[in-house]
Every structure is written in C-alpha cells, then in structure tokens.
Amino acid sequence: MPERSLTESADTWAACPDWVRSLLAETLAPGETPLTWFEPDLDCRLHYAPAVVVLTDRRLLSYQWPGGTRQNGRPAGEPESRHAWTLSPQLELVQRDNTGVGKLELFLAGELISTWRYTAARAAGARRLSDGLSAFQRYGKVGASPVAVRPASLECATCGARFRVGEVSCPECGASIAKSPMMSLLRLFTVARKYLWMGLLGFALTLASTASGLIPPYLTMPLMDDILVPVQGGNIVDLSMVKWYLLGLAGASVLAWGLTWAQMFVMSWVSERVSADLRIKTYTHLQQLSLEYFGGKRTGDLISRVSSDTDRICYFLSVYVLDFLTDILLIVMTAAIMLSIDWELALVTLFPLPFIAYLVFRVQDRMGHGFSLGNRAWAEITTILADTIPGIRVVKAFAQEEREIKRFKKANDRVLNTNDRVNKIWSFFNAVVVLLTDLGVLVVWLFGVYRVFHHSILVGVLTTFVAYISRFYARLDSMSRMVSATQRAAASAQRVFGILDRVPKVAEATNPVHPGRLEGRISIQNVSFRYGTRPILKNLDLAIEPGEMIGLVGQSGAGKTSLINLLCRFYDVSDGAILVDGTDIRRFPIGEYRRCVGLVLQEPFLFYGTIAENIAYGRAGASRAEIIAAARAARAHEFILRLPNGYDSLVGERGQFLSGGERQRVSIARALLIDPRILILDEATSSVDTETEREIQIALSNLIKGRTTIAIAHRLSTLQQANRIVVMERGEIVEVGPHAELLERGEAYARLYRAQLDMQSGRLADEEEDDLEAADEEDVDGAEKTS
Amino acid sequence: MAIFTLKTDARRRLILTAEDGQEYVDVAPVRAFPLSDPLHAISICDAEGRELVYLDSLDELNADQRALVEEELAQREFVPVILRIVNTPALTEPSSWRVETDRGHTTFEVESEDSVHRRAPRQVSIVDVRGIRYLIPDTRTLDLHSRRVLERFL
Ligand SMILES: Nc1ncnc2c1ncn2[C@@H]1O[C@H](COP(=O)(O)OP(=O)(O)OP(=O)(O)O)[C@@H](O)[C@H]1O
Numbered sequence: 001m002p003e004r005s006l007t008e009s010a011d012t013w014a015a016c017p018d019w020v021r022s023l024l025a026e027t028l029a030p031g032e033t034p035l036t037w038f039e040p041d042l043d044c045r046l047h048y049a050p051a052v053v054v055l056t057d058r059r060l061l062s063y064q065w066p067g068g069t070r071q072n073g074r075p076a077g078e079p080e081s082r083h084a085w086t087l088s089p090q091l092e093l094v095q096r097d098n099t100g101v102g103k104l105e106l107f108l109a110g111e112l113i114s115t116w117r118y119t120a121a122r123a124a125g126a127r128r129l130s131d132g133l134s135a136f137q138r139y140g141k142v143g144a145s146p147v148a149v150r151p152a153s154l155e156c157a158t159c160g161a162r163f164r165v166g167e168v169s170c171p172e173c174g175a176s177i178a179k180s181p182m183m184s185l186l187r188l189f190t191v192a193r194k195y196l197w198m199g200l201l202g203f204a205l206t207l208a209s210t211a212s213g214l215i216p217p218y219l220t221m222p223l224m225d226d227i228l229v230p231v232q233g234g235n236i237v238d239l240s241m242v243k244w245y246l247l248g249l250a251g252a253s254v255l256a257w258g259l260t261w262a263q264m265f266v267m268s269w270v271s272e273r274v275s276a277d278l279r280i281k282t283y284t285h286l287q288q289l290s291l292e293y294f295g296g297k298r299t300g301d302l303i304s305r306v307s308s309d310t311d312r313i314c315y316f317l318s319v320y321v322l323d324f325l326t327d328i329l330l331i332v333m334t335a336a337i338m339l340s341i342d343w344e345l346a347l348v349t350l351f352p353l354p355f356i357a358y359l360v361f362r363v364q365d366r367m368g369h370g371f372s373l374g375n376r377a378w379a380e381i382t383t384i385l386a387d388t389i390p391g392i393r394v395v396k397a398f399a400q401e402e403r404e405i406k407r408f409k410k411a412n413d414r415v416l417n418t419n420d421r422v423n424k425i426w427s428f429f430n431a432v433v434v435l436l437t438d439l440g441v442l443v444v445w446l447f448g449v450y451r452v453f454h455h456s457i458l459v460g461v462l463t464t465f466v467a468y469i470s471r472f473y474a475r476l477d478s479m480s481r482m483v484s485a486t487q488r489a490a491a492s493a494q495r496v497f498g499i500l501d502r503v504p505k506v507a508e509a510t511n512p513v514h515p516g517r518l519e520g521r522i523s524i525q526n527v528s529f530r531y532g533t534r535p536i537l538k539n540l541d542l543a544i545e546p547g548e549m550i551g552l553v554g555q556s557g558a559g560k561t562s563l564i565n566l567l568c569r570f571y572d573v574s575d576g577a578i579l580v581d582g583t584d585i586r587r588f589p590i591g592e593y594r595r596c597v598g599l600v601l602q603e604p605f606l607f608y609g610t611i612a613e614n615i616a617y618g619r620a621g622a623s624r625a626e627i628i629a630a631a632r633a634a635r636a637h638e639f640i641l642r643l644p645n646g647y648d649s650l651v652g653e654r655g656q657f658l659s660g661g662e663r664q665r666v667s668i669a670r671a672l673l674i675d676p677r678i679l680i681l682d683e684a685t686s687s688v689d690t691e692t693e694r695e696i697q698i699a700l701s702n703l704i705k706g707r708t709t710i711a712i713a714h715r716l717s718t719l720q721q722a723n724r725i726v727v728m729e730r731g732e733i734v735e736v737g738p739h740a741e742l743l744e745r746g747e748a749y750a751r752l753y754r755a756q757l758d759m760q761s762g763r764l765a766d767e768e769e770d771d772l773e774a775a776d777e778e779d780v781d782g783a784e785k786t787s
Numbered sequence: 788m789a790i791f792t793l794k795t796d797a798r799r800r801l802i803l804t805a806e807d808g809q810e811y812v813d814v815a816p817v818r819a820f821p822l823s824d825p826l827h828a829i830s831i832c833d834a835e836g837r838e839l840v841y842l843d844s845l846d847e848l849n850a851d852q853r854a855l856v857e858e859e860l861a862q863r864e865f866v867p868v869i870l871r872i873v874n875t876p877a878l879t880e881p882s883s884w885r886v887e888t889d890r891g892h893t894t895f896e897v898e899s900e901d902s903v904h905r906r907a908p909r910q911v912s913i914v915d916v917r918g919i920r921y922l923i924p925d926t927r928t929l930d931l932h933s934r935r936v937l938e939r940f941l
C-alpha cells in the first residue's frame with residue numbers, strides 16, 4: 001500500500017546531530033529517552049551564541065554556551081549554563097516568530113520561566129520542540145513528523161543535522177549545501193562530451209594546420225644558407241633545389257589554407273551544438289524550476305542568461321578555444337624547432353616567456369572581475385527593458401517616461417563604466433605585451449648578430465629565428481587576449497550553471513504513483529505553509545468529496561490563492577499533507593497531476609498567438625469542435641465571433657487586445673478544454689459584468705457536475721451553487737458549511753454577506769438588522785433552488 | 788502626548804490600554820520605515836495586526852513608555868551590522884557568507900547578487916535566504932578584503 005508508507009512516522013530524533021547525542025550521554029538518567037531537540041542560535045541580548053534544548057521523556061534539558069564559541073557548527077568548550085525541568089502538565093512552550101528573530105518561551109503554570117531566542121533559520125527546530133512537548137503531554141509520545149516523501153538522507157557538513165534532498169540550505173543551521181564553487185568552464189566540456197569525436201577531429205586538424213604553418217620559415221633556412229648567401233658570396237651552387245624550395249613554400253601555404261578551413265568548420269560545428277544544447281538544457285531546467293525561483297528573479301536577468309550568456313559561450317568555444325589550442329601548439333612546436341636548430345639561441349629567445357606568463361596570470365584576475373560586473377550591468381539593461389515594455393501603459397499613464405529614460409541611462413552608464421575599466425587594464429596590458437615582443441626580437445638580433453659575427457651560426461638560421469620569434473610573440477599576444485575571453489566565458493558559464501544547478505523546490509517523487517483518472521476526492525490534512533519565514537497558512541484541515549463544489553471566501557490576503565498554489569503544487573506544503581484520492585499529491589508525477597487540474601488564474605495570462613491556440617494550450621491536439629464547445633461553455637464563443645478573425649484572431653502579447661473579462665473567459669475555456677477532474681477558479685469571473693457572470697455560472701453548473709470544483713470569489717453571489725462555503729481569515733479556516741447554515745450562524749460569513757448586500761443596495765450600516773433578515777429570507781430560497 | 792498607557796504582564800506581553808479603557812493584550816510596535824527612518828512613523832498594532840495607535844515620532848511618548856516601546860522594538864528587530872566579511876563568497880548561487888557582526892560571528896546564505904543592495908552611496912544591505920537582513924552602514928569602515936568582496940556583488 002503506497003499510501004500508508006507516506007504517513008509512516010519518521011523518527012524525529014534520528015536527524016539529531018552527533019554532538020548533541022554525545023553531550024547527552026553523560027546527563028541522561030538510565031532509561032531516559034531523548035525525543036526531540038532544538039538549537040537556538042541567539043542569546044538573550046540577541047547575540048550569536050550556541051545553545052541546545054532537548055526534550056526527553058522525563059525532562060526538558062537546556063544548555064547555553066557563551067557567545068562566539070561556535071566552531072564548525074558546534075559549540076566548543078563547556079556550556080555556560082545548564083538547566084533541567086521535570087516534565088509536568090503545567091509546563092508549556094510558546095513559540096513566537098517575528099520577522100527575522102523568534103522566541104520560544106517556557107511557562108510553568110502560566111509564569112514565564114525561560115526564554116530562548118533564535119533566527120529564522122532555526123524556526124523549524126523551535127516548532128519541532130514545542131509541538132513535541134505538547135504531543136508528548138497529550139499522547140505520551142512525540143507525533144509522527146511531517147510526511148517524509150524523500151528520505152532524510154543528507155547530512156549537513158556544518159552542524160551535522162540530517163535533511164532531505166532538494167533543500168538549498170541546511171534546515172537547522174542555514175549552511176549552504178550547494179557544491180563548492182566549481183570551475184564552470186571545465187563543466188562546459190562535460191556538456192560537450194557528446195561531440196567528443198568531432199572535437200578530436202577538430203583538434204587533429206588544428207594540429208596539422210598549425211604544423212603546416214611552421215613549414216615556410218623552415219624552408220627559408222636552407223634556401224638562404226645553401227643558396228642565397230653562397231650565391232651572393234660569388235660561389236657556384238647547384239640551383240636545382242631552388243624550385244623545390246619554392247614549390248614547398250607554395251605547397252605549405254595551400255595545405256595550411258585547406259586545413260585551416262576544415263578546422264574552422266569542424267570547430268564551429270561543435271561549438272554551435274554545444275551552445276544550442278546548453279541553451280535548451282537551461283531553458284528546460286528553467287521550466288522545471290518551481291514558482292518560488294521565479295518569484296525572486298528578475299525576468300530580464302533570466303532572459304540574458306538563457307540568450308546572451310549561452311551565445312557568448314558559443315563564441316568562446318568556436319573562436320577562442322580554437323585560437324588557444326593553435327597558440328599552445330604553435331608555441332610548443334616553435335620552441336621544439338628552435339631548440340633543435342640551435343639550443344643556445346633558442347633559450348635566449350624563450351627567456352621573456354615566464355614574465356609574460358606571470359603578467360597574463362595577474363591580469364586574468366582583474367579582468368575576470370571586470371567582466372562579471374559587465375555581464376551584470378548588461379543584465380540590468382535587459383531587466384529594465386523587460387520591465388518597462390510590458391509595463392508601458394503604467395509608465396505612460398503616470399507620465400514617467402523621463403524617469404524610465406533616466407533609469408535606462410544609469411544602467412547604460414554602468415555598462416560604459418565597467419567596460420571602460422576593463423579596457424583600461426586591457427590596453428595597458430596589451431601595450432606591455434607588444435613591448436615585450438619587441439624586446440624579445442631585439443634580444444634575438446643582438447645575440448644572433450654576435451653569433452654570426454663569430455661564425456657560430458649562419459645568417460639563414462638567424463632569419464629563421466627572427467621569423468619564428470615574431471610568430472611566437474604574436475601567439476603570446478593572442479593568448480593574452482584569450483585571458484579576457486576566458487574570463488568572459490567563465491562568467492557567462494557560471495551564470496548559466498547558476499540556473500542549471502538549482503534544484504526545484506517542488507521535486508518529483510522518487511518512486512511516483514501515477515494518478516490515472518482521478519475521482520477528485522481532496523483531503524487537506526493539517527496543512528501549514530510559509531513563504532520563507534512568514535507563516536501564511538496555519539493547520540488547515542478540510543475534506544472535499546468528489547464532485548463537490550467548494551466556495552472559498554475571505555478577506556484579501558487571507559491565503560486563498562496560496563491554498564490553491566499548494567493544491568496545484570506550485571509550492572509544497574511546509575507541514576501536513578494534501579491527499580487526492582488518498583494519495584499524497586507529492587507522490588504523483590507533477591506534470592501528470594497538473595493535467596488533472598484545470599486552473600483559472602486570478603490574473604489570466606494569454607500567450608502571443610491566436611485565440612484558438614490559447615484555448616487549446618493545455619491540449620494541443622484538440623479539435624475545432626472541442627475548442628468551440630469549451631468556448632461556448634465559458635461564454636466566450638459569441639464575443640470571439642465578433643472579433644475580426646474569429647478564433648483565428650491574434651491576441652497579442654499577454655492578451656493585450658482583449659478586455660479583462662474577455663481574457664478571463666478565454667482562460668476559463670482553456671481550463672475546461674482539458675476536461676479536468678479538479679477545477680479551480682481563482683476569481684475567475686471578477687472582471688465580467690453580472691449578466692455575463694450569470695451566464696458563465698449557468699454554463700458552469702453543467703460543467704462542474706462530476707468535477708471537484710474550488711471557486712474563489714469576492715462576489716459572494718457567484719458562489720450560490722457551492723455545496724459548501726469555506727471561510728478563511730488570516731491563513732486559517734474559520735467556518736465551513738452550506739451558505740444557509742453559515743448565514744444562520746451569523747458569524748464571519750454572515751458579516752461578509754451583509755457587508756456586500758449593504759454595498760449593493762447602498763444602504764447604511766445602521767440598517768444592518770433589517771438586512772440580515774432580508775438576507776436570511778433570500779437565502780432560504782437560494783438554498784432550495786440549489787438542493 | 789498620546790492618550791494611552793502601556794504595561795507588561797506576567798507573561799511579559801505588552802498591554803495597551805486605550806483612551807476608552809479598552810485593553811489590548813500582546814500589542815506590538817512596528818516601524819513603518821525600519822530602514823530609511825527608524826525613529827519616526829511608529830505604529831502599535833494588536834495581536835491581529837490591526838493598527839491601534841500611530842506615533843509620528845517616539846518623542847510623543849513619555850520616558851517610561853518610550854523605554855517599553857524601544858525595548859520591545861529591540862527584541863523584534865534583528866539586523867546584525869556586518870563588521871567584516873571573513874570568507875570570499877563565490878559568485879555562484881546561492882553563495883555562503885561568513886561574517887563578523889556586532890552580534891558575533893555567523894554564516895548565512897545569499898540567494899543571488901540581487902539580494903545585495905546598495906541603499907545609499909555607502910550603505911549596503913544584504914538579505915539572506917531566510918529573509919534576515921544584514922546591514923553595512925558605511926562601507927568605508929570595512930577592511931580592504933570585505934570591500935573587495937562587496938564590490939563583486941554590487
Ligand atoms: N510569493 C510570495 N512571497 C511572500 N508572500 C506572499 C507571496 N504571495 C503571497 N504572499 C502573501 O501571502 C498572503 C496570502 O496571499 P494570497 O495570495 O493567498 O491571498 P488571497 O487570499 O488570494 O488574497 P486575494 O483575495 O487578494 O487574492 C498575503 O499576505 C501575501 O502578502
């Protein structure tokens with residue numbers, strides 16, 4: 001039974017770090033069992049200081065160390081103070097979380113006897129302890145910890161706590177779990193592994209073409225020493241070799257041309273593919289990341305990572321890596337040839353090499369920093385564009401064009417400044433390389449002239465050396481250019497891998513259960529949810545029968561949309577579980593599960609494309625008849641027919657060409673078309689007029705038959721057909737029941753209902769009493785109609 | 788002078804008695820501009836978050852009440868001031884920072900460079916993945932290494 005294994009209790013104590021265990025070893029009485037623990041990280045002055053509180057089956061133990069004694073995540077030395085309280089029913093733990101810092105207070109018979117303070121990173125531990133105590137007092141055992149879908153298999157390197165795969169940082173101490181800063185560029189080659197053979201071919205071609213480039217100077221040596229110099233000196237020489245030398249020179253050029261061509265072709269072929277792979281990989285990964293990631297990211301920044309960063313990597317791979325390989329080969333080969341011809345002269349020639357290498361190394365660091373700044377500045381420009389172009393209406397409505405231009409100019413100036421800075425270092429560096437090259441050539445001339453003078457070498461050897469060395473330094477020069485290109489590409493690669501390394505918070509189950517055709521029975525069990533540290537939903541419990549329609553109402557900000565987000569698995573619950581047909585939704589493959597859920601969002605988003613395409617978004621294969629049927633049901637059919645091109649009308653980006661209500665109806669049609677078992681309408685009809693809303697409702701009333709429907713609405717009249725109404729207030733469910741019953745009760749729902757009636761009829765609040773009566777009467781009618 | 792009184796109870800909760808004698812238990816002072824103007828615009832809210840009293844400035848309170856409010860604010864506000872950045876956080880995401888603050892040494896995680904903001908020309912604030920804010924009131928007071936690190940993120 002896969003369902004059962006879900007709710008099996010995971011032993012809370014098992015996740016406890018070893019140092020806490022060894023600390024307890026001496027303190028625990030024989031037979032005393034530790035149940036759970038909590039590590040506060042602040043002292044009473046809110047300074048960082050290690051501490052630990054342990055709940056056993058007999059006592060509550062507390063240890064506090066002085067501030068600043070945390071080493072490697074665990075306290076060093078002896079605790080400053082220890083306390084122990086014997087468990088009794090009068091003992092009570094109260095957890096109070098504020099933004100950033102929380103406190104856990106211990107009361108004995110209503111009197112405060114101890115307080116622990118902690119940062120948000122430790123809030124989970126505080127909750128575990130206070131829940132543990134109350135559970136132990138009530139049931140004599142610590143309750144099952146929240147459903148462990150993924151086993152607590154990793155261990156925090158800092159504090160030793162164990163946690164689940166998929167966390168970004170340790171739930172106990174907040175230390176990073178991410179891999180240590182990696183060499184992003186090297187990782188590119190793991191992406192490129194697929195093209196290993198083509199890459200090797202490219203390398204072989206590079207080798208060959210480089211070698212062919214070295215032939216000409218080698219041929220000039222005998223041409224000069226065996227023929228030209230003797231001829232000039234008046235000696236008789238055999239001229240038959242001349243034509244071979246010249247043919248050799250020509251042949252080498254042709255060979256070099258052919259090889260270079262092939263090599264360029266192969267290398268760009270490979271690099272294009274690597275960067276295309278990287279791009280698709282990044283985008284695919286981006287699509288899999290949960291909403292929480294996008295919430296914290298700027299669109300423009302993401303766009304530039306997927307587009308321009310991958311492009312920069314491609315350029316790097318195709319142009320610079322190639323150049324670099326050629327350079328290295330050339331340098332090695334040249335050095336070898338020179339050494340074989342005359343080792344003394346060769347050594348003198350190679351003398352400045354280490355200096356240049358050192359210089360390259362130094363500049364590398366500075367440049368890299370400059371380039372990553374530059375990338376960021378670029379991303380800022382993209383961000384401004386991605387921000388203001390969709391928001392152009394707001395910009396114009398508030399006449400803020402000037403301000404946006406200023407904002408853009410600022411970002412633009414930043415790009416300019418960072419590039420200026422990089423260029424400054426760069427140009428200086430470049431000039432130094434040129435200077436060193438000239439010096440190197442000068443040294444060769446000096447030494448060579450001296451040697452020729454003493455007849456230890458021939459003139460031809462010297463000219464060959466001079467030819468080689470200028471090639472050699474030209475290569476060094478381009479190698480130093482490689483420095484900046486590498487840095488640029490590394491910065492880009494890092495930004496791309498920044499996306500790829502992100503683990504989706506909402507993770508796929510390891511051994512998923514396929515949902516198949518769901519019935520639609522939803523059971524929300526003790527669900528809590530937090531955005532970061534901010535608690536949004538608190539201990540919700542609700543069972544929804546298949547085919548039932550639930551109306552979800554409550555003040556703005558009550559957490560209605562958040563609950564829907566959990567149901568759709570845009571986020572995962574922080575505590576508790578949501579079961580559909582008895583299976584935890586975290587056990588379903590995300591995509592398959594979402595296909596069973598039709599969602600109409602509070603802010604309907606349409607893609608650029610025709611209306612028909614938008615309606616069929618969830619089911620690309622839908623027939624025209626099906627599209628029309630869905631549009632009819634959503635009362636969109638008629639307005640679509642009135643558009644110039646009917647279903648083929650383009651709606652523009654984000655559906656700009658449609659009115660708010662029209663957009664909503666298209667998105668209802670879109671949700672209906674996938675024939676979902678669970679239909680979720682989040683303020684789906686808030687922008688349509690009452691008349692149209694009524695029509696949609698009539699249509700929906702047929703459609704919601706046999707589907708579990710959850711409808712959020714501020715206009716309560718929308719929810720007349722709901723079997724039950726759920727009222728939420730500040731993240732809690734305060735009332736559940738049929739419309740009539742809730743009105744009868746005269747609490748939260750009745751208040752909301754009355755307030756709306758007042759608004760509609762424009763009556764004043766002091767006539768409330770009469771209204772309620774009127775409302776009651778109306779309601780009995782309404783209830784009869786629906787039943 | 789504002790017409791209400793503040794006191795604490797046995798559970799050390801703050802209790803506000805309004806002008807009409809109504810008592811609100813567990814009230815909380817909240818700064819409206821904790822960063823840009825911490826001493827003005829302070830509102831006292833009940834446990835549910837509804838505003839009970841609004842103070843233009845802390846000066847509106849008498850010394851005792853002011854002390855109570857300030858103590859409560861200090862208990863609620865946790866913005867460590869970074870004195871030194873010990874490690875060199877990588878530019879990868881998320882990055883891990885080891886710092887020395889006015890409240891001792893700590894380590895935290897930063898989501899991305901977007902979480903490091905320059906608030907004023909020399910003031911920098913950093914928000915970690917847990918939503919805790921760290922402040923550097925004046926970057927000039929930092930040592931060279933810390934300034935270098937910061938510069939990489941700004
Ligand atoms: N991504 C987010 N990060 C942090 N807090 C959020 C986020 N989204 C919503 N909230 C907060 O969660 C609370 C509940 O929001 P939710 O969207 O669920 O409200 P709602 O009941 O749907 O309200 P409305 O009727 O206005 O749509 C709000 O206080 C909101 O500020």
Ligand SMILES: [Mg+2]
Pocket residue numbers: 560561562602682
């Ligand atoms: Mg909402």
